[in-house]
Amino acid sequence: xxxxxxxxxxxxxxxxxLGTLLRVGVVLSMSIVLIGxxxxxWHYGNGPVNYRVFDPLKAEYSSVLAIFRGLKSxxxxxxxxxxxxLLIFTPITRVVFSIFSFLxxxxxxxxxxxxxxxxxxxxxxxxxxxx
Amino acid sequence: xxxxxxxxxxxxxxxxxxLVGSLTGLxxxxxxxPLLTLALGVDIHxxxxxxxxxxxxxxxxxxxxxxxxxxxxxxxxxxxxxATTISAIFGAVITVYINPGYxxxxxxLILLFSAVMMVRKKVDHSDDDASGRLAVFFKLNGSYPVEGxxxxxxxxxxxxxxxxxxxxxxxxxxxxxxxxxLKVLAMxxxxxxxxxxxxxxxxxxxxxxxxxxxxVYLHRGQIxxxxxxxxxxxxxxxxxxxxxxxxxxKTDKLKVIFAAVVVFLxxxxxxxxxxxxx
Numbered sequence: 001x002x003x004x005x006x007x008x009x010x011x012x013x014x015x016x017x018l019g020t021l022l023r024v025g026v027v028l029s030m031s032i033v034l035i036g037x038x039x040x041x042w043h044y045g046n047g048p049v050n051y052r053v054f055d056p057l058k059a060e061y062s063s064v065l066a067i068f069r070g071l072k073s074x075x076x077x078x079x080x081x082x083x084x085x086l087l088i089f090t091p092i093t094r095v096v097f098s099i100f101s102f103l104x105x106x107x108x109x110x111x112x113x114x115x116x117x118x119x120x121x122x123x124x125x126x127x128x129x130x131x
Numbered sequence: 132x133x134x135x136x137x138x139x140x141x142x143x144x145x146x147x148x149x150l151v152g153s154l155t156g157l158x159x160x161x162x163x164x165p166l167l168t169l170a171l172g173v174d175i176h177x178x179x180x181x182x183x184x185x186x187x188x189x190x191x192x193x194x195x196x197x198x199x200x201x202x203x204x205x206x207x208x209x210x211x212x213x214a215t216t217i218s219a220i221f222g223a224v225i226t227v228y229i230n231p232g233y234x235x236x237x238x239x240l241i242l243l244f245s246a247v248m249m250v251r252k253k254v255d256h257s258d259d260d261a262s263g264r265l266a267v268f269f270k271l272n273g274s275y276p277v278e279g280x281x282x283x284x285x286x287x288x289x290x291x292x293x294x295x296x297x298x299x300x301x302x303x304x305x306x307x308x309x310x311x312x313l314k315v316l317a318m319x320x321x322x323x324x325x326x327x328x329x330x331x332x333x334x335x336x337x338x339x340x341x342x343x344x345x346x347v348y349l350h351r352g353q354i355x356x357x358x359x360x361x362x363x364x365x366x367x368x369x370x371x372x373x374x375x376x377x378x379x380x381k382t383d384k385l386k387v388i389f390a391a392v393v394v395f396l397x398x399x400x401x402x403x404x405x406x407x408x409x
Contacts, residue, residue, distance in 0.1 A: 015203060022191040022338075030188065030367060037138075037360040044357075045135040051358060054176035059352025080356035084184055084363070088345045090191045091338030095212075098205050107270070113209050117339070120216040124223075124346045 014101050018094060025090035029083045036079030043076055064125075092121055134357065140171065141361040149189065149369025154382055155389050157245055159366035160186050160308035164238065165396040168409055173358065175231050175238075175409055179307030180353030183345045185366035186309045190338035192367055193374060202275045203331040207286065207324065208339075210269050211317075214293050215300035215340040222304025223344035227351065229305075235404030238306050242397035245312040246390040257325035261285035275327050284325050292322035304344035309337045 061067045061081040070078025099114035148162035160182040167178035226234065259282075261272040266286040274281040286292075295317035303310040311333060318329040348354050403409045 015205075019194045022194045026188055026192040026367070030364060033360055033363060036356070037364070040356065040360065041135055041138060045133065045138075047134050049132050049134050049137040049357065051171075051173040051177050051355065054174040054353070056352040059355065061356070062350055062352040062354075077356040080360045081354070084354060084356070084359055085349070087184060087187050087191070087363070088342050088349070091187060091342045094191075094194075094335070095209075095339055098209060101205075109269075110206060110209060113213060117209060117212045117216055120213075120220065121339075121343045121346065124220045124343055 014097075018097055021097075022090055022094060025093065026087065029086035029090065032083030032086065033080050034083075036076050036081075036083060039076035040080060092118070095121070137171070138357070138361045141167070141358065142365045144170075145185065145362045145365025146369040149185070149366035149371075150373045151369075151385075151389060152366070153189070153193075153370040153373030154377055154380075155249055155386050156311070157249060157389070157393070158186065158309045158311050159189060159370060160306075161242055161245060161393070162396070163362055163366060164307065165242075165400055167358070167362075168235070169396075169399055169403065175234055176227065176353050177355055177358055179226065179234075180345075180348040180355065181307075181358040181362040183307040183341050183348060184354060184359050185363045186303075186307070186341040187338050187345060188363050188367045189370045190309065190334050190341065192371065193334060194338070202328060203335050204271070204273045204324070204328050205332075205335070206269065206273075207271050207318075207322075207328070208332045208335045210271065211293065211296045212336055212339055214297040215303070215336055216343040218297045218300030219304035219340045219344040220347055222301040222306075223347035224304075226305050231409055232404040232407050234306065235400045235409040237302075239397040239399075239401035239404065241302060241306065241308070241310070241312070242393055242400065246393040246397065248312040248315060249386050249393070250390045253319065253326070255326055256320065256323040257284045258323070259283040259285055260287075263287055263289060265289035273328065275325065282325075284328065285323075287323045288321050292317045295321055300340055303337075303340055304347070307344070307348070309341065311337065 061070050061078055064085065067078055067081045067085055071082055095114060095118050099111055102110040102114060144166045145163050148166065149159040152159035152162055163185065164178045164182050167173040168175050263286060266272055266289050271286040271289065272284065274283040295313065299310045299313035299317060302313060314333045318324045318333060
């Protein structure tokens, strides 16, 4: 029982750190989205909106590479999209952290499960799923 | 409509969606998608893309708060994520091959289901019978602190929960929502995990699952900066305020009122979906 209690507190510490890390990720990515948003409204605020029909070809920043290219030219929508990308990566870091904590605990079955989950997500990043 | 006006309307709507979503435990996505599609005429595929981003923001943002009140069972989360990540990606891939009208109908049905789950009284089915063979093999049984020690709990029907989570993942990927109601069904009712553990664990999974399908949406061009920006910011601020109020207020009445609104939205989505207006 004593040992289990100790174990639990170690877990809790890791989770507090992780929770804080996630919050930092959210605040950081949201700040970037906000900054991009202000520039976007400044430039295009008076233009018309047209989102009536979904057209995949209209999307300018639909890959990680394209977003980074757009960032170089400081395009406002690319900045927003970069913030969104950071946000998407925030929970993925949580998986990576969990894998490490399982590794420290020497729970190799869960190291494998964690790596599998990570691979599934990375596979979706490979851009092969969208025709 | 100008970009500025559109942004302001969506920002306010998303703020309210996040606020009510967190007060009722429904989540912001299920409200923002009807708002975008029914009220503003946005294509449902764009609405889905924006909503999934807001799911990631709220789930990650509230993780720190959740750690204080409950205890995540990372093993349960990681184990079930095998099901939810695969199925979420699958859902996100097939969503464009389905007639938008049908998606609206499925969305309406999930809304109806969520409304029922919201007003239903939650019963904690957990016990400490830790004899399930799969639960032992995958080390899912755990304990959490109560006054004067640790309370143990056993996880039941692992296969049933896994299958339900697979379904929850497909719905999440297909509709761009966290599908919290389905996850509650899987964890509280089927696997009989105690509330203290299931809420935080479900929150842990929601962000990871949403991230998996968000990547697919991004590649397909469904995440548009002009919509994602006000939706995410609005929902996040609304949800943050909601979680602060939540501690001080009783939400029983609010839930009933809100369930009626959700049923109305659900019928609208189903009607518009069937009549081909979406």
